[in-house]
Amino acid sequence: MADVDAALSGGNYEVLRQRLAAGGQELAKRAEALNLRRKAVFGSTEPQLVATERLRSEHNCAPVDIVAVGKHLLLGFNVFLGLKHETKVADVLALHRFEALPDQTGDGSFDTAALPADQQDFLASADLERDFANLYRYYRDARLIQLVKLDTQLLAVFQAGATWKDQKVLRWRIEPDGRVVYIDDRGDRDLAAVYPTPYDFEWREVTRDHQVAGKHPHFNILDTLFIECVGGTLTIKVEDNTESGQGIYEEPVEDANQSLDDARIFFAPIGKPGGLVLLKVLPFRETAWRYMVFDGRSKKVVRADGIGQGCRSLPEDHGVIFPGGYVLVGGDHKKFDGDASGYVLKRELRSPNGEDVLYVYHRGNDGTYLLYPYNLIEKQVASPIACAGYSLFADGRMVVMRQASGEPTRVHPMQVWRTPFTSAEHAASAPTDGSYLAKVGNADLVRGLSDALSIARLAGADKPARSTFEDILTLATRAGDAYYWLGHADAGDLKSAIADVRNAAKLILDEYEKVVALEAEARKQLAEAQAMVTERLRATRSEGWDRIDPFLEALTGLRGLRGQLISRKEVRFIDVAALEALEQEVATAFERVTTDCVAFLARGDAFGDLVGRAAGLAERVGELQTAVEVKPIREQIDQVAGGLDLLGNVIGSLKIDDATKRTAILENITDAFGNVNRARATIEGRHRELAGKEGRAEFGAQVKLLTQSVASALAQCDTPERCDQELTRLLVQLEELEGRFADVDELTAELATKREEIVDAVGARKQLLAAERQRR
Numbered sequence: 136m137a138d139v140d141a142a143l144s145g146g147n148y149e150v151l152r153q154r155l156a157a158g159g160q161e162l163a164k165r166a167e168a169l170n171l172r173r174k175a176v177f178g179s180t181e182p183q184l185v186a187t188e189r190l191r192s193e194h195n196c197a198p199v200d201i202v203a204v205g206k207h208l209l210l211g212f213n214v215f216l217g218l219k220h221e222t223k224v225a226d227v228l229a230l231h232r233f234e235a236l237p238d239q240t241g242d243g244s245f246d247t248a249a250l251p252a253d254q255q256d257f258l259a260s261a262d263l264e265r266d267f268a269n270l271y272r273y274y275r276d277a278r279l280i281q282l283v284k285l286d287t288q289l290l291a292v293f294q295a296g297a298t299w300k301d302q303k304v305l306r307w308r309i310e311p312d313g314r315v316v317y318i319d320d321r322g323d324r325d326l327a328a329v330y331p332t333p334y335d336f337e338w339r340e341v342t343r344d345h346q347v348a349g350k351h352p353h354f355n356i357l358d359t360l361f362i363e364c365v366g367g368t369l370t371i372k373v374e375d376n377t378e379s380g381q382g383i384y385e386e387p388v389e390d391a392n393q394s395l396d397d398a399r400i401f402f403a404p405i406g407k408p409g410g411l412v413l414l415k416v417l418p419f420r421e422t423a424w425r426y427m428v429f430d431g432r433s434k435k436v437v438r439a440d441g442i443g444q445g446c447r448s449l450p451e452d453h454g455v456i457f458p459g460g461y462v463l464v465g466g467d468h469k470k471f472d473g474d475a476s477g478y479v480l481k482r483e484l485r486s487p488n489g490e491d492v493l494y495v496y497h498r499g500n501d502g503t504y505l506l507y508p509y510n511l512i513e514k515q516v517a518s519p520i521a522c523a524g525y526s527l528f529a530d531g532r533m534v535v536m537r538q539a540s541g542e543p544t545r546v547h548p549m550q551v552w553r554t555p556f557t558s559a560e561h562a563a564s565a566p567t568d569g570s571y572l573a574k575v576g577n578a579d580l581v582r583g584l585s586d587a588l589s590i591a592r593l594a595g596a597d598k599p600a601r602s603t604f605e606d607i608l609t610l611a612t613r614a615g616d617a618y619y620w621l622g623h624a625d626a627g628d629l630k631s632a633i634a635d636v637r638n639a640a641k642l643i644l645d646e647y648e649k650v651v652a653l654e655a656e657a658r659k660q661l662a663e664a665q666a667m668v669t670e671r672l673r674a675t676r677s678e679g680w681d682r683i684d685p686f687l688e689a690l691t692g693l694r695g696l697r698g699q700l701i702s703r704k705e706v707r708f709i710d711v712a713a714l715e716a717l718e719q720e721v722a723t724a725f726e727r728v729t730t731d732c733v734a735f736l737a738r739g740d741a742f743g744d745l746v747g748r749a750a751g752l753a754e755r756v757g758e759l760q761t762a763v764e765v766k767p768i769r770e771q772i773d774q775v776a777g778g779l780d781l782l783g784n785v786i787g788s789l790k791i792d793d794a795t796k797r798t799a800i801l802e803n804i805t806d807a808f809g810n811v812n813r814a815r816a817t818i819e820g821r822h823r824e825l826a827g828k829e830g831r832a833e834f835g836a837q838v839k840l841l842t843q844s845v846a847s848a849l850a851q852c853d854t855p856e857r858c859d860q861e862l863t864r865l866l867v868q869l870e871e872l873e874g875r876f877a878d879v880d881e882l883t884a885e886l887a888t889k890r891e892e893i894v895d896a897v898g899a900r901k902q903l904l905a906a907e908r909q910r911r
Contacts, residue, residue: 148646152599155639159594162632166587169627170512173584176568177488177577182508182517182533186551190231190247195543199502200524201536202284204257205313207250208233208526208534211282211291215543222271224264227279228291230255233534245551257307257315266320270295270303277303280502282524283329289315290322290329299499302326331480333445338401338415349377352395356402356412360429364398364418367391369425371414373434384427384436393419406452409602410464413442413455428455432602433466445480450492450511451585458496458505461516465593471519478505484527486555487562489578493554495525506535508554511585514592520552531557571625583618586610587629594636601647604640611637650708657709664703668717671696675724678731686732693725733800773815837872838889844868845893849900855908858901865893 192198196212203209208231214222234246252259271277274295280302283290287309295303306322307315345354353363353372361372361382372382390397397419405411414427426442429435441459449456454463459475462468478496481504485492494507506520524536533552567573572580590610596603611633614621622630675689700718704711848861873886 148643148650151639151643151646155594155636155643158632158636158639159591162587162594162629162636163591165627165629165632166584166591169580169629170584172625173572173577173580176570176572177565181510182491182552182554184550185532185553186245188245188247188549188551190547190549191249192229192545192547193249194226195545197543198523198536198547199279200282201526201534201549202282202289202524203233203526203528203534204230204284204289204315206233206528207231208247209282209289210547211279211524213278221268222277224258224267225252227267228258230258233528247549257317260317262319263305263317266305270305270320274303280499281497283326284526285309285325285329288322288325290326292326329481331447331483333479334403335447336403336405336413338403338413341400341402343396346395347375347377351377351380353377354395354400356414357404357408359409359431360412362400362414362416363395364388364393364400364416365395369398369416369418371427371429371436383434386425386438388418388421390418390420405448405455406464410452411455411462413446415442428462428468430462430464430466432464432600432606434600435466437462437468439468439470441475444476444478447480447483447494449509450485451582453511453514456494456507456509456516461507461509463514467514469516473519473521475505484556487557487559487578488555488581490581491555493556511581512588514585514589522550527554527556529558529561531555531561571620571623575620575626579618579620583614583621583626583629586614586618587633590614590633590636594640601644601651604644604647607640608637608644611640654708657706660703660706661710661713664700664714664717667696667699668720672720672724675728680731680735686728686735689728690725690732693721693728697721697725837875838885841865841868841872841889845896849896852897852900852904855901855905858897858904862894862897865897866890869893 190208190210192210192212194214196214199211199213201208201210210229210231211227212229214226230250232246232248232250236244236246257263270293274293276294276297278294279291280294280299281290281292283292289307289309291305293303293305295301302323303320304322304326305320306318306325308318309315341354341356345356347353347355347361351363352365353361353370355361355375358375359373361375363370366380367387368380368385369388370380370382371384388398399417401415403413403415405413409431412429412431414425414429416425416427417423418425424440424443425438426440428437428439428442430437439457439460439462441457442455444458446455446457448454449461449463452464454461454467458478458480460468460470475496477498477500479498480494481497482495483492484495490511492509492511494509496505496507497503498505502523504520504522504525506522506525507516508520509516520535522535522537526534528534531554533554533556535550535552537548537550590607593599593603593607593610614633615630620626621633622628671692675693680686697718700714700721703709704714845865848865852858852861869886869890873883
């Protein structure tokens with residue numbers, strides 16, 4: 136790690152991160168300014184509530200659905216007529232006006248009165264009346280459950296059995312001139328074609344080829360994630376490690392004894408590699424499927440059971456959306472409040488400007504809708520609109536039938552929204568100012584702004600990974616190739632801002648591997664510190680101690696441990712807050728042990744055993760015959776003396792109310808210190824005596840060996856150059872001896888004399904050889 140620390144000693148990574156963040160802020164600022172100019176040219180596109188109206192029906196009824204027919208509203212409802220024997224078309228369907236009142240701009244009040252019967256031609260067909268009468272005559276539970284408006288067709292869906300899934304569909308044809316003509320009651324296939332497939336991707340089931348055997352076996356999915364349901368939990372891991380059962384996500388399963396093969400597991404990758412991976416899991420002996428989304432960028436898992444009802448990919452590989460929420464690449468997700476069970480996707484509508492997509496979900500058992508408008512620039516779904524029916528006009532106005540209590544009534548509340556979901560013809564006819572942005576086009580501007588803001592968000596990520604910087608490079612390269620207008624002045628010169636961010640991200644990638652190594656080392660250091668603190672705290676439970684030795688050992692250990700924690704704060708990328716919390720735990724334990732120690736010292740002769748042990752060590756050392764045997768005794772007496780020194784410092788700084796007690800404790804420590812110091816002096820003296828004796832004996836042997844080495848070297852010196860080599864070798868050997876016997880002054884002096892002799896002898900030999908060479 137030394138070379139890594141040296142490489143980053145100047146804080147290269149932090150400097151580049153700051154440059155990247157600043158570039159991202161500048162890019163976001165320019166993109167927001169361009170977005171405001173775009174809205175000024177093409178108009179604002181956010182869905183906005185512009186009016187609230189009340190539609191009045193002829194009878195008390197429960198509204199079912201509402202659709203736009205030309206410039207009018209077709210209201211579908213169910214009426215309970217009581218004594219009336221026959222249900223007519225007018226008892227279920229009614230056409231209402233939808234016209235702005237005079238002096239209104241379209242965002243105020245509207246005329247929603249019912250049209251006269253003679254203006255509802257398509258509801259007065261003889262064939263329609265016949266099929267309608269047969270429907271209510273032959274099906275006792277017949278009721279309207281849905282209206283469907285297509286480009287060329289209008290469908291009315293009726294329940295024709297015991298459940299809402301038994302259906303009969305009346306259909307009309309919408310002519311190019313806007314006229315509506317009834318066809319027949321065989322629109323079942325047309326209705327089936329309305330609903331898109333629940334999934335726009337394919338589920339793939341894991342097989343034995345995906346299995347990885349080991350202590351904790353799992354399935355390998357795309358070399359990206361690893362999943363298993365053994366050991367009582369459903370576990371998802373991001374490392375192919377079968378030695379550990381730990382992962383980034385866990386949840387319990389009902390059968391803890393199931394094997395790897397027992398669970399059924401499907402997966403589906405979404406978008407580009409490294410994006411989202413959808414999981415569909417059925418643990419053994421369970422009946423409910425579990426759905427999860429794994430994000431390859433953030434390594435997070437989101438539980439999303441709404442995927443079981445259907446799931447669609449968001450545009451531009453942004454993520455996925457499903458009834459009840461959405462998940463974006465990068466880990467951002469949202470789950471909406473409310474009951475989203477039973478909803479299926481009915482329609483996916485894109486706005487002509489390319490900025491918004493409307494996902495329409497319908498629930499058949501109660502006929503309600505959930506509308507999810509997704510914005511590509513903001514990358515979010517606005518608050519869902521829950522309603523009993525909706526109607527979309529060519530100019531983007533949307534009438535929403537608000538959910539009521541279900542009780543029949545004659546007044547039905549509605550909301551009028553202005554949305555970007557206009558018809559293509561209406562969008563094409565919208566006037567522009569002839570500016571450069573108008574020539575580029577709204578749809579292209581939206582895609583470019585979406586990419587620019589995505590780059591800015593990635594540049595400002597709090598905890599970026601390598602994939603974050605790679606995504607910036609990919610998006611920046613794609614933006615530069617796809618949008619020719621980025622560098623134009625009217626577009627705010629986004630091209631240069633994107634280039635700055637791209638260059639900073641490229642430089643960071645060169646440093647990132649070093650940062651990853653540093654972060655791994657920091658995590659290792661923190662884990663080691665946590666383990667040391669846990670072990671030390673476990674060994675310092677001072678309640679009930681009746682000897683001074685464990686107190687001294689505990690206080691010394693805690694003081695040293697605190698110093699280690701403080702020094703580890705200098706480790707780069709370490710979690711300083713976690714270290715400070717550990718340090719606080721150690722400080723608290725130190726205060727507790729100190730308090731218990733004071734209480735113990737106040738009881739009387741607390742140092743008797745300690746002083747006796749020190750005296751015993753001093754007596755014992757006289758019987759030892761070698762310095763090696765004395766060394767462990769020296770270490771023991773040094774540890775005791777260090778503990779006493781620490782204890783004296785701590786006691787001196789404590790606030791003890793009874794001065795007499797403090798004085799008595801300090802005097803006891805002083806007496807004990809004196810006895811320990813005398814014992815230590817005796818031990819040190821014995822150690823020096825033995826070490827000197829052993830050193831002189833060893834020194835004599837080493838000098839004899841050195842003398843023989845000198846003789847051997849002189850015999851091998853056949854050239855002046857060889858003399859230099861041998862002299863170097865002999866001096867190195869001599870320096871090792873000087874280091875070993877540096878404590879004995881008389882031996883050091885003798886070695887100095889020996890050095891001079893060696894230099895003189897080899898020098899004389901060298902001169903002789905040089906003279907012989909010259910004579911030849």
